[in-house]
Amino acid sequence: MPSKEMKISPRATKKEILTAFRTREILAAARTVLAERSPEAMTMEEIAAAAGVAKGTLYLYFQSKDDLIEALITQVGENILRDAESSLKAPGTPADKLIRLVSVLLGYLNRERLLFPIYAREVIRGEGQSRAGFWQRHLEMEERFVSLVTSLFTEGIEAGQFIPANPRLLTFLLRGLIRATGYYQKAEGQADAAKEALPVILTLLSSGLIRRKQSPTEETAL
Amino acid sequence: MPSKEMKISPRATKKEILTAFRTREILAAARTVLAERSPEAMTMEEIAAAAGVAKGTLYLYFQSKDDLIEALITQVGENILRDAESSLKAPGTPADKLIRLVSVLLGYLNRERLLFPIYAREVIRGEGQSRAGFWQRHLEMEERFVSLVTSLFTEGIEAGQFIPANPRLLTFLLRGLIRATGYYQKAEGQADAAKEALPVILTLLSSGLIRRKQSPTEETAL
DNA sequence: TTTTAATGACTCTACGGTCATTAAAATGAG
DNA sequence: CTCATTTTAATGACCGTAGAGTCATTAAAA
Numbered sequence: 001m002p003s004k005e006m007k008i009s010p011r012a013t014k015k016e017i018l019t020a021f022r023t024r025e026i027l028a029a030a031r032t033v034l035a036e037r038s039p040e041a042m043t044m045e046e047i048a049a050a051a052g053v054a055k056g057t058l059y060l061y062f063q064s065k066d067d068l069i070e071a072l073i074t075q076v077g078e079n080i081l082r083d084a085e086s087s088l089k090a091p092g093t094p095a096d097k098l099i100r101l102v103s104v105l106l107g108y109l110n111r112e113r114l115l116f117p118i119y120a121r122e123v124i125r126g127e128g129q130s131r132a133g134f135w136q137r138h139l140e141m142e143e144r145f146v147s148l149v150t151s152l153f154t155e156g157i158e159a160g161q162f163i164p165a166n167p168r169l170l171t172f173l174l175r176g177l178i179r180a181t182g183y184y185q186k187a188e189g190q191a192d193a194a195k196e197a198l199p200v201i202l203t204l205l206s207s208g209l210i211r212r213k214q215s216p217t218e219e220t221a222l
Numbered sequence: 223m224p225s226k227e228m229k230i231s232p233r234a235t236k237k238e239i240l241t242a243f244r245t246r247e248i249l250a251a252a253r254t255v256l257a258e259r260s261p262e263a264m265t266m267e268e269i270a271a272a273a274g275v276a277k278g279t280l281y282l283y284f285q286s287k288d289d290l291i292e293a294l295i296t297q298v299g300e301n302i303l304r305d306a307e308s309s310l311k312a313p314g315t316p317a318d319k320l321i322r323l324v325s326v327l328l329g330y331l332n333r334e335r336l337l338f339p340i341y342a343r344e345v346i347r348g349e350g351q352s353r354a355g356f357w358q359r360h361l362e363m364e365e366r367f368v369s370l371v372t373s374l375f376t377e378g379i380e381a382g383q384f385i386p387a388n389p390r391l392l393t394f395l396l397r398g399l400i401r402a403t404g405y406y407q408k409a410e411g412q413a414d415a416a417k418e419a420l421p422v423i424l425t426l427l428s429s430g431l432i433r434r435k436q437s438p439t440e441e442t443a444l
Numbered sequence: 445t446t447t448t449a450a451t452g453a454c455t456c457t458a459c460g461g462t463c464a465t466t467a468a469a470a471t472g473a474g
Numbered sequence: 475c476t477c478a479t480t481t482t483a484a485t486g487a488c489c490g491t492a493g494a495g496t497c498a499t500t501a502a503a504a
Binding site: 038040041095098156160162163165166168169170172173175176177178179180181183184186187188193196197200201203204205206207208209210211 | 317384419426
């Protein structure tokens with residue numbers, strides 16, 4: 001768990017406010033560093049430099065590097081989850097909700113550069129894995145996300161609005177598309193890949209990539 | 223470039239054969255380690271242990287850790303590229319080729335556990351990146367792959383068989399689906415995710431996820 | 445004057461890489 | 475074939491370094 005989950009309550013003391021403020025500043029700095037490096041590759045020295053403080057200062061606000069990264073993952077993850085959740089809560093058919101969800105997630109590519117490096121990094125449960133606590137937290141956030149989207153797919157399949165398939169697999173595939181867009185944006189130096197990818201992904205979801213024509217192959221394949 | 227690209231030619235000396243054999247043994251061992259760890263996270267000690275030799279021995283066959291990983295990436299990458307290429311060279315419409323390509327790539331999820339950790343790791347060109355040579359090689363292999371698939375999409379779009387869209391973006395999206403399947407397999411502990419995902423992905427490509435019904439929303443969205 | 449926050453030089457550890465030592469294999473003279 | 479000698483391969487103790495984490499000292503605030 002993150003060492004400081006500072007809600008700035010109205011009755012907070014001056015000290016608490018200051019601490020929360022510094023904590024956030026450090027996390028924001030860490031985010032910019034993490035946008036370019038993997039969690040393992042980024043150093044506390046770099047983070048400190050980005051935040052304009054000395055390395056030791058970081059340890060006044062976080063117990064360890066692991067703790068800091070965990071806080072970061074939690075922060076960003078909660079944001080995404082909140083937005084995803086509310087886009088599914090709003091009224092509409094499952095298809096409507098899916099489209100809203102995709103838009104929201106793609107939106108994060110621009111607002112949160114962090115989304116890409118963190119959430120594009122795939123982590124495996126179980127054996128041989130880095131025991132670092134922040135990956136554990138990362139898996140937790142992922143699982144919450146997957147559950148959420150899976151419930152949408154389940155709903156849509158039951159309503160006959162989506163093709164019948166393992167909803168969990170569908171969730172992974174959908175996330176794959178989002179991540180691919182993020183990677184496209186970074187790797188190709190695109191300014192706003194989300195804008196370009198949104199219509200393509202929506203078309204893909206609603207009618208596929210291959211045009212229905214007099215070519216019989218793809219209709220019968222498997 | 224890899225220090226030893228040992229083709230075992232008929233006229234090879236005994237020594238060359240032995241060296242090539244050991245080199246391959248080490249690479250194979252490294253592959254099993256890499257299936258569970260990131261390249262940065264795996265240690266030379268681990269690789270040596272997996273290969274049943276001492277750490278120093280590795281340096282008789284490779285100049286450095288970087289060199290070893292680079293050889294590994296090259297080896298696997300060339301395999302994938304060769305198969306992808308031949309699946310595109312065989313006769314058929316672009317749609318046929320696409321379907322073959324997807325089958326081939328999904329096949330790698332079982333044959334090459336390595337595919338996942340290496341090729342799932344997204345690397346960004348340019349600034350702030352690890353300068354490790356093997357990532358450079360990785361980007362090279364990726365670029366060759368992307369070019370290859372992009373040419374297929376270009377062909378298919380010009381033939382009017384695929385929806386009009388940036389073919390490079392489409393390539394990234396397709397790869398995202400493959401990677402997502404790999405991740406699904408590992409994260410969910412599925413035995414043969416490829417088998418399960420193949421029909422879903424093909425349906426997605428040929429007619430989308432959302433069923434064409436009397437729901438107007440998705441048909442007009444964007 | 446006291447209390448608190450910030451600092452950065454320092455310690456400790458893990459890992460990449462080296463190399464003197466040792467074991468094994470090749471050679472070849474009798 | 476066999477044993478002494480040379481050549482080659484393998485080893486793991488050791489070195490250097492990078493980076494996480496500490497803490498005595500200093501600066502600022504109360």
